[in-house]
Amino acid sequence: MKDLREKIREISKRYPDMRSAIMPALYLAQEKYGYLTREAMEEVAEILGIPPVAVYEVATFYTMYNKEPVGKYHIQVCTNVSCMLLGAETLVDHLRKRLGIDVGETTKDGLFTLSTVECLGSCGTAPVMQINDTYYEDLTKEKVDEIIKTLKEEAS
Amino acid sequence: MFEKVLLKNADKPESHRIKTYLKGGGYEALKKVLKGYQPDQVIQIVKDSNLRGRGGAGFPTGLKWGFVPKDPTVPKYLCCNADEGEPGTFKDRQIIEKDPHQLIEGMAIAAYAIGANKAFIYIRGEFAFGARRLEEAIAEAYEKGFLGRDILGSGFDLDITVHRGAGAYICGEETALIESLEGDRGQPRFKPPFPAVKGLYNSPTVVNNVETLSCVPHIILKGADWFRGIGPEKSPGPKLFCLSGHVKRPGVYELPMGISLRDLVEEYGGGTRSGRKVKAVIPGGVSAPMLPESRIDVDMDFDSLAQAGTMLGSGGVIVMDESTCIVKVAKRIIEFFHHESCGKCTPCREGLDWIDKIMKRLEGGNGRKGDVELLEDLCNNIFGKTFCPLGDGAVMALRGAINHFRDEFEYHIEKRTCMVA
Ligand SMILES: Cc1cc2nc3c(=O)[nH]c(=O)nc-3n(C[C@H](O)[C@H](O)[C@H](O)COP(=O)(O)O)c2cc1C
Ligand code: SF4
């Protein structure tokens, strides 16, 4: 397997300027470490040959970089208008009860983190949630239960 | 019947593969351009077509390309805006996932026209699947010689890189997008200079939306007159409309520009799923002021909607039936803008913070007498005073709600509860 340094070096070749590779590099670091620790950000800075502060600034600006650990499955429910009109709030309540956590929290077993997010660009199939990279669309409570069950089985 | 243009391949099996695209006449426009046209001729054709940007502002595409200096010694860049973050919008995703080669071909033609040898697709981070699709399609295009060095023996080189955003709506704004691509926080830059003169890495840069670029191959093959003949002459072409909310048949509909909003909602969308009456419609993503049902006999094009006091924006049509609390919708929209404000300028950062607080207490039944007037004051202090159009978008949306549904706001304050609950 290629190490982080190699991967980042490779991706930075696609840009006229190394600094442009910060965002893809942060994704790669997040993939490796699960979330972006201070050390991970410093490593990225060192590999790209830029000051660490430039990397912190970017990492903290964008919501998709996790500065705290998240569960194995990061559930992100869209609550913007189109999803709200079709019951996103009820789904969030349902998930809170079902998982026994509040929005922003992670289950004790480290499996699930629950977040609410802005529009996912999938409003035609609202309500929608994203778990890690995968979209789940046209949701109902029953569908949500099914998804959680499947993920739990997958994890055990 | 209108024949689909942008979505003509979308329902084919394996529509995203280059095989399918080539069978449907794909990359013929690029061949035509590289064989027979000078860059200036391409720009002229796009100008003649009256194509206007589909990303929200409706700026004439050919005119924008024409602003790029001709100096062959400076590098130039093309950026495809695939940030698709305006709530209510999900059209670019269709093109990206179902017909990525259409976009790649459009980008190749645009890059040739402006003299760029390097292009980026800035795609919102959440579209991980779409980003993979694009990477695969780009690899296919390289393999067939439609990208890379000396494309089709023309001497023209082009590389395309997919760049994933990471969850900031503001990066859809073109100068913030450029900052983000350079590896900075996505905060807008002052204009002028405009990106066409000084953009990415301080070089001339064109930023165009996915749908805009996807129109280009069709214009080249079928001609500017054909394109200008679809819908209103000043705002023509096929258009992707996104229907969502309480509508019975949500989805992306490709129709001629200028179709009536009522037809879009009632004929195509089938009215509301509950059978209740339509109460209001947002015609162009949440930045666009909503229209009450009594005003939806309006044509869906840039100029007609501007005249109606709202905008076509990104073409995101959100339908609300009579059970909808407008105050709650307005509160949610403000919450969105407040959350996405990049913090660079005071009117937007501080102003939206205030508005957000007032909307929360108002919606929650703790509104105070005079809150509506206070909101209007705050709006006046933001509108036209912000560094980028995000702040204006928030204000326009809220003003739209207050103007058409003032009684509902007042009711919330007086009765401490919702009018429709
Ligand atoms: C806050 C804000 C968000 C925007 N988001 C997008 C977006 O997600 N996608 C897009 O294409 N344009 C977006 N735009 C418009 C771009 O700034 C720019 O006008 C557009 O990409 C130009 O392409 P076009 O001429 O092809 O429409 C946004 C503008 C603002 C002010
Ligand atoms: S208007 Fe808002 S988003 Fe735009 S620059 Fe100012 S603070 Fe940032």
Ligand code: FES
């Ligand atoms: S509003 Fe939920 S995906 Fe757009």
